Amino acid sequence: MNLTDEQKADIAALRATPAQTLRATSEGMERHLYEPKPVLDHGFVRVIDYMGDDTAITQAARVSYGRGTKSVSNDEGLIRYLMRHWHSTPFEMCELKLHVKLPVFVARQWIRHRTANVNEYSARYSILDREFYIPAQDSLAAQSTTNNQGRGDTLQGAEAERVLNYLRDDAMRAYDHYEEMISTEGQQGLARELARMNLPANIYTQWYWKVDLHNLLHFLRLRADSHAQYEIRVYADAICEMVKDWVPFAYRAFEDYRMGGENLSAAALDCIKRMLAGEDVTQETSGMSKGEWREFQAMLD
Amino acid sequence: MNLTDEQKADIAALRATPAQTLRATSEGMERHLYEPKPVLDHGFVRVIDYMGDDTAITQAARVSYGRGTKSVSNDEGLIRYLMRHWHSTPFEMCELKLHVKLPVFVARQWIRHRTANVNEYSARYSILDREFYIPAQDSLAAQSTTNNQGRGDTLQGAEAERVLNYLRDDAMRAYDHYEEMISTEGQQGLARELARMNLPANIYTQWYWKVDLHNLLHFLRLRADSHAQYEIRVYADAICEMVKDWVPFAYRAFEDYRMGGENLSAAALDCIKRMLAGEDVTQETSGMSKGEWREFQAMLD
Amino acid sequence: MNLTDEQKADIAALRATPAQTLRATSEGMERHLYEPKPVLDHGFVRVIDYMGDDTAITQAARVSYGRGTKSVSNDEGLIRYLMRHWHSTPFEMCELKLHVKLPVFVARQWIRHRTANVNEYSARYSILDREFYIPAQDSLAAQSTTNNQGRGDTLQGAEAERVLNYLRDDAMRAYDHYEEMISTEGQQGLARELARMNLPANIYTQWYWKVDLHNLLHFLRLRADSHAQYEIRVYADAICEMVKDWVPFAYRAFEDYRMGGENLSAAALDCIKRMLAGEDVTQETSGMSKGEWREFQAMLD
Amino acid sequence: MNLTDEQKADIAALRATPAQTLRATSEGMERHLYEPKPVLDHGFVRVIDYMGDDTAITQAARVSYGRGTKSVSNDEGLIRYLMRHWHSTPFEMCELKLHVKLPVFVARQWIRHRTANVNEYSARYSILDREFYIPAQDSLAAQSTTNNQGRGDTLQGAEAERVLNYLRDDAMRAYDHYEEMISTEGQQGLARELARMNLPANIYTQWYWKVDLHNLLHFLRLRADSHAQYEIRVYADAICEMVKDWVPFAYRAFEDYRMGGENLSAAALDCIKRMLAGEDVTQETSGMSKGEWREFQAMLD
Structure with missing residues (x-):
């Protein structure tokens, strides 16, 4: 900063x-x-x-x-x-x-x-x-393989370097051209509201x-x-x-x-009551889908 | 207050x-x-x-x-x-x-x-x-005869007095009953959320x-x-x-x-231009309805 | 209706x-x-x-x-x-x-x-x-004695009757006066926007x-x-x-x-985990206030 | 499309x-x-x-x-x-x-x-x-010289061509690198939520x-x-x-x-009344700033 x-x-x-x-x-x-x-x-x-x-x-x-x-x-x-x-x-x-x-x-x-x-x-x-x-090396993450909307491991070695170079170079070049396009030296100079469209989202x-x-x-x-x-x-x-x-x-x-809190569904609340009463509840008997059950287990970990 | x-x-x-x-x-x-x-x-x-x-x-x-x-x-x-x-x-x-x-x-x-x-x-x-x-005497107005959503002249004499008496007496009686209904002396006492329904909008x-x-x-x-x-x-x-x-x-x-400003319609703006150019514009030649023309005239008064 | x-x-x-x-x-x-x-x-x-x-x-x-x-x-x-x-x-x-x-x-x-x-x-x-x-007899409830914002038992006998009479009579009288005030027969007639203030919230x-x-x-x-x-x-x-x-x-x-779901606080979630692990959690060891603990118990009932 | x-x-x-x-x-x-x-x-x-x-x-x-x-x-x-x-x-x-x-x-x-x-x-x-x-040639405008937030004339000749080339080439290169970074062929593949930052605003x-x-x-x-x-x-x-x-x-x-309408300020309304009454109103006597007067004149054109 x-x-x-x-x-x-x-x-x-x-x-x-x-x-x-x-x-x-x-x-x-x-x-x-x-x-x-x-x-x-x-x-x-x-x-x-x-x-x-x-x-x-x-x-x-x-x-x-x-x-x-x-x-x-x-x-x-x-x-x-x-x-x-x-x-x-x-x-x-x-x-x-x-x-x-x-x-x-x-x-x-x-x-x-x-x-x-x-x-x-x-x-x-x-x-x-x-x-x-430009991300720091350790926040340069791979696409998650389990979650379409998430990150996996940190990128390593040459791949990380390549990515950082692309991000840096493309940004610099885009900005150079932005400046050049709006410049009025020896030319009309592109409107700012148009020139900005060349700039990347970072x-x-x-x-x-x-x-x-x-x-x-x-x-x-x-x-x-x-x-x-x-x-x-x-x-x-x-x-x-x-x-x-x-x-x-x-x-x-x-x-x-x-x-620090959690939202319990009706099914999850029911499972907790049954578990507290001594029942051995499984996904099959839980009334939850596999995804919900996984999230439920994670919550109780 | x-x-x-x-x-x-x-x-x-x-x-x-x-x-x-x-x-x-x-x-x-x-x-x-x-x-x-x-x-x-x-x-x-x-x-x-x-x-x-x-x-x-x-x-x-x-x-x-x-x-x-x-x-x-x-x-x-x-x-x-x-x-x-x-x-x-x-x-x-x-x-x-x-x-x-x-x-x-x-x-x-x-x-x-x-x-x-x-x-x-x-x-x-x-x-x-x-x-x-309870309105002051001079804000006790009759229904407007030209505008369904407005006031006309101030109420006079006996009518004004009658209205004020109604407003005062009905409010006092409604409140007496409100108090009596929620009271727990010698009775269960009505829930507040119900008793309030007896109270008038003033x-x-x-x-x-x-x-x-x-x-x-x-x-x-x-x-x-x-x-x-x-x-x-x-x-x-x-x-x-x-x-x-x-x-x-x-x-x-x-x-x-x-x-202090006003909104001009396209028709009103057109009329003003024509009037400034010397034309004698009337409602008939204005392109406005009678209601709009009346409002337009009032604006220029 | x-x-x-x-x-x-x-x-x-x-x-x-x-x-x-x-x-x-x-x-x-x-x-x-x-x-x-x-x-x-x-x-x-x-x-x-x-x-x-x-x-x-x-x-x-x-x-x-x-x-x-x-x-x-x-x-x-x-x-x-x-x-x-x-x-x-x-x-x-x-x-x-x-x-x-x-x-x-x-x-x-x-x-x-x-x-x-x-x-x-x-x-x-x-x-x-x-x-x-005008509430039906069975929804005419007393003020709750435990919850400032709630209802208790149904009102009984003479008290219920008294309440219904008040609600009915006050409403009818208020409306009679409303009608009388806005009437233009033999008088100016109060503006509707004022007369409405006499009407109760039911x-x-x-x-x-x-x-x-x-x-x-x-x-x-x-x-x-x-x-x-x-x-x-x-x-x-x-x-x-x-x-x-x-x-x-x-x-x-x-x-x-x-x-059908519930919101668990961090403390409630922690208690559930401890209870599932066999601990006998009490309000004193729960980290919750008495009110929270009461609500927590009710949830697990 | x-x-x-x-x-x-x-x-x-x-x-x-x-x-x-x-x-x-x-x-x-x-x-x-x-x-x-x-x-x-x-x-x-x-x-x-x-x-x-x-x-x-x-x-x-x-x-x-x-x-x-x-x-x-x-x-x-x-x-x-x-x-x-x-x-x-x-x-x-x-x-x-x-x-x-x-x-x-x-x-x-x-x-x-x-x-x-x-x-x-x-x-x-x-x-x-x-x-x-990529803008069409005739919507490729220069920065306005009078309005910081607007466009002036259309760009001409070599300058227009240069701008279009920058916009096209930078976009294509940014996208090539975007695709390359997220690719999982022979590498981990950058997370999509990160790779998108390389893409320009067009x-x-x-x-x-x-x-x-x-x-x-x-x-x-x-x-x-x-x-x-x-x-x-x-x-x-x-x-x-x-x-x-x-x-x-x-x-x-x-x-x-x-x-098609316009908003009149109090001053503008006052000027119109005076003009309709025959007065020759100027910016100096209008009570408006130069900018407001210019906009007022444009409205009456």
């Missing part, structure tokens, strides 16, 4: 000018404000703004005049109750605004989460920088992304999950670290009831 | 405990925080939290590292440009959280705006207060309502409009006063391009 | 005029079209239109040129896989449009589901009918409600649940019957993975 | 198997069903399904039991009234499902419209085809896109506009042709009140 001196100065200026406010304030989050947290080779996530804290959740759940309860343990208990029983609206009362720099193919997955506000850097209007995601873009806590946790549950593509998971992991400092009660409940 | 002493103390406590923050802060909005602004006979609107200010809009439009531009005039110019050209996403980067006390029939209109977060006081869980909206409810600035301005354009029902318009008007202090550039642009 | 002769004739006319279409068609749903299914004392649900069927789900999941797969068992297997792994977007490719007549206090819960399209009968514009929900309203299958199933999971208020649950139950005939594969998967 | 024989057979099969339905049916739209309408060099739009017709709009606006009014002219008049007064919910009662093949850089603009349902062909799971958008993707009529018209207003990028505008134009045949009344109202 390379910031220009001007960008560093902008960030330092923002961190150097505190103001007084009467709003709910999260000390844990104030420490993160504006600081870019590096992700992948050139990307980052940084907090631009936040609204609310743990007590903002209980305050809304109670539609109260003051700030939550007097008692901290009551607040955590209520937050856990709300999370457990899928009362999601109080979590929507907190809001987070991030500035993210990320490869285009990651951005394309990310944007599928529709309940959020987005302002992306415009390649119709502006010129993109020469920055591309080029970096940036956006401001704003989302409420309920929808953010839903995003994190899917994208910090082990089945998510590595390149978006590292962004989700970085955001998890921030959320933990921002709303520690809500984050702990999220870990217990969502990230 | 009657607050209990405890509620007043809660509000005073919140206003007495400023904190330091690195976030964008709006001085104009800090003055409004937590203070209930009275609306109708028992209602209010108060700001619970806000995110962003005018520069947060330009900052997002530019996906910038620092806070907007150095130049205030540039910021206002850009905001006006964005508003004029319906670039709505930068306005979504500001967020407002309100606590509103309002009659149920107003709440039913309000909730039709779906892009917002809501936590309403639960009459399944809690007991509602004995507070009903009873007050409350909610926390959180919305981004773009959707808020859309709400205000429809609800602060002269065609909106008076009882929701006064809430919209109260919120306008807050928004004006919060994001003065955006609010001014909103007044110029939305509230 | 009382329909006028004109309404019956309208419905009969719609059912008597089939047309040819090239669209995906669900025979099971065609049988439901337009027919009102009675709910509560005066309410109903009826299907106005639908888009898609089970194969529309797999067709979208595969972004295919034809209609799903050739093989029915493949289609069901894929639908179950999608449901199990929370791949929700293919379910959004089916859409349902309902006409619902329901009490206002039920409508107020229902509308909290924001991802849907709604057109409600306007009491600003039109006059409401004299129809109120009056019936109606709306067109349109929603995609994913969001509909989410609605049904919450509202057909045993914790939902009885008066909205009967609507959800009626809709379940329709969905079962419309998209039988999706509905069966929904029953297995959502309605 | 090249379809395989299998794809052609799938489409023919769908068009050869009509079914009976009681649903509202649009003859104009039945003709479009399934047939791909070519857009750009390899793209298309085709209708997969639709819900509702013009009368479905008025039916919802009236919350009626039957199908709209008896009178066609009443239906059109009401639709025009609804459009003119921004009563958008009845238009949400119609729904359209499209299958679109489009370049990735167009898909990235398109997806910004969030109120829609999307299933995109997955390049994590599947292998993309070797199909790239590669074609496909998706199913489902949207209600209100949001579709909003999309068309922005994307069929002369300021939209040409490559998305041609898709919007193709959809306009379909909508015109599907809901002719709604489409005509859309043309009159939205596409």
Whole structure:
């Protein structure tokens, strides 16, 4: 992650000018404000703004005049109750605004989460920088042989090298031609909105992304999950670290009831009851398909 | 608007405990925080939290590292440009959280705006207060004779008195019975979730309502409009006063391009061109229906 | 449920005029079209239109040129896989449009589901009918003594009678006054948008409600649940019957993975593993609060 | 646009198997069903399904039991009234499902419209085809010299040829390397989710896109506009042709009140009044900035 001196100065200026406010304030989050947290080779996530804290959740759940309860343990208990029983609206009362720099193919997955506000850097209007995601050697994985939508072993030796060379060289050449096409020296210069089409999906873009806590946790549950593509998971992991400092009660409940939890089907619940009653349940007697049974076994491992 | 002493103390406590923050802060909005602004006979609107200010809009439009531009005039110019050209996403980067006390029939209109977060006081869980909206004499209007969805003249004399008596007496009796039905003295006591069905639509409810600035301005354009029902318009008007202090550039642009503006149809635009060229256009030659022509004439008045 | 002769004739006319279409068609749903299914004392649900069927789900999941797969068992297997792994977007490719007549206090819960399209009968514009929900004797329940948000035993004898009398008499009186206030005989006549405020929350309203299958199933999971208020649950139950005939594969998967399933927290999963390994886990050693432990025990019963 | 024989057979099969339905049916739209309408060099739009017709709009606006009014002219008049007064919910009662093949850089603009349902062909799971958008000679435009976000003149001669060669050669080379990297012949084979990052933004993707009529018209207003990028505008134009045949009344109202209409600011309205009263208004006396005045003049041309 390379910031220009001007960008560093902008960030330092923002961190150097505190103001007084009467709003709910999260000390844990104030420490993160504006600081870019590096992700992948050139990307980052940084907090631009936040609204609310743990007590903002209980305050809304109670539609109260003051700030939550007097008692901290009551607040955590209520937050856990709300999370457990899928009362999601109080979590929507907190809001987070991030500035993210990320490869285009990651951005394309990310944007599928529709309940959020987005302002992306415009390649119709502006010129993109020469920055591309080139995987580190150890995240250069083969296609999974068991899962059409997953990765297998790490690529080795000459094959790994060949891949990295292709990714690097093709990106550089595409960018050279991009620059050449939009240049107005001695020629008309192609429109930016057209020239950008030559750039590969590992080029970096940036956006401001704003989302409420309920929808953010839903995003994190899917994208910090082990089945998510590595390149978006590292962004989700970085955001998890921030959320933990921002709303520690809500984050702990999220870990217990969502990230660390599981969904049981009717058949799976029935099997567990029978197993607890001493029955030796097999796939054949489980009422589950082979795929479901495999997932069920993995859950109990 | 009657607050209990405890509620007043809660509000005073919140206003007495400023904190330091690195976030964008709006001085104009800090003055409004937590203070209930009275609306109708028992209602209010108060700001619970806000995110962003005018520069947060330009900052997002530019996906910038620092806070907007150095130049205030540039910021206002850009905001006006964005508003004029319906670039709505930068306005979504500001967020407002309100606590509103309002009659149920107003709440039913309000909730039709779906892009917002809501936590309403639960009459399944809690007991509602004995507070009903009784219109002031001068907002007690007859049905419009020209518009099925509007009001005509103010009711006079005995009729007005009769209406007020009905509204008052029916509300009081309904509440007496509500209380009696849920009472557990000497009886089982009806479930709250059932007893509430006896209460009329002028009873007050409350909610926390959180919305981004773009959707808020859309709400205000429809609800602060002269065609909106008076009882929701006064809430919209109260919120306008807050928004004006919060994001003065955006609010001014909103007044110029939305509230004070008009939508021209293709036919209306054609008529204006012909009129400017000296033609004497009539409804018959306008290409508009009678209703459209009437609205067109009213616009040019 | 009382329909006028004109309404019956309208419905009969719609059912008597089939047309040819090239669209995906669900025979099971065609049988439901337009027919009102009675709910509560005066309410109903009826299907106005639908888009898609089970194969529309797999067709979208595969972004295919034809209609799903050739093989029915493949289609069901894929639908179950999608449901199990929370791949929700293919379910959004089916859409349902309902006409619902329901009490206002039920409508107020229902509308909290924001991802849907709604057109409600306007009491600003039109006059409401004299129809109120009066609970049947056996759904007249006392407040629960253990759950602030629930019902206990059925009300008995004189208390039940008193409650029914209040509900009936207050509704009739409120409606008499409503009619009297808007009457223009010998007086100006109060505006409808004001007069409606006198009407209690058990009056019936109606709306067109349109929603995609994913969001509909989410609605049904919450509202057909045993914790939902009885008066909205009967609507959800009626809709379940329709969905079962419309998209039988999706509905069966929904029953297995959502309605009949459970969410396990990290702590609950850990307890199950320990119990299966022979440990005698108690609340004290479970890592759960008393409330969680109670819910956990109930799940395993 | 090249379809395989299998794809052609799938489409023919769908068009050869009509079914009976009681649903509202649009003859104009039945003709479009399934047939791909070519857009750009390899793209298309085709209708997969639709819900509702013009009368479905008025039916919802009236919350009626039957199908709209008896009178066609009443239906059109009401639709025009609804459009003119921004009563958008009845238009949400119609729904359209499209299958679109489009370049990735167009898909990235398109997806910004969030109120829609999307299933995109997955390049994590599947292998993309070797199909790239290469602009026709006459849509190869230079960067606008007056508008940072627009196009100027068409590129000429050697420069045009150079650009086309770059676009073609870089795409082919990137695809060659993509194929080579994922190949498992004599090597492990890179995961698809990684290999796709080498592909430029002019590669074609496909998706199913489902949207209600209100949001579709909003999309068309922005994307069929002369300021939209040409490559998305041609898709919007193709959809306009379909909508015109599907809901002719709604489409005509859309043309009159939205596409052919204009938004007047308060200042612009004031200028028009003064001009109609005979005043010679200039930019200096208009109260508008130079940019606004220029746009105002263009509107009246």
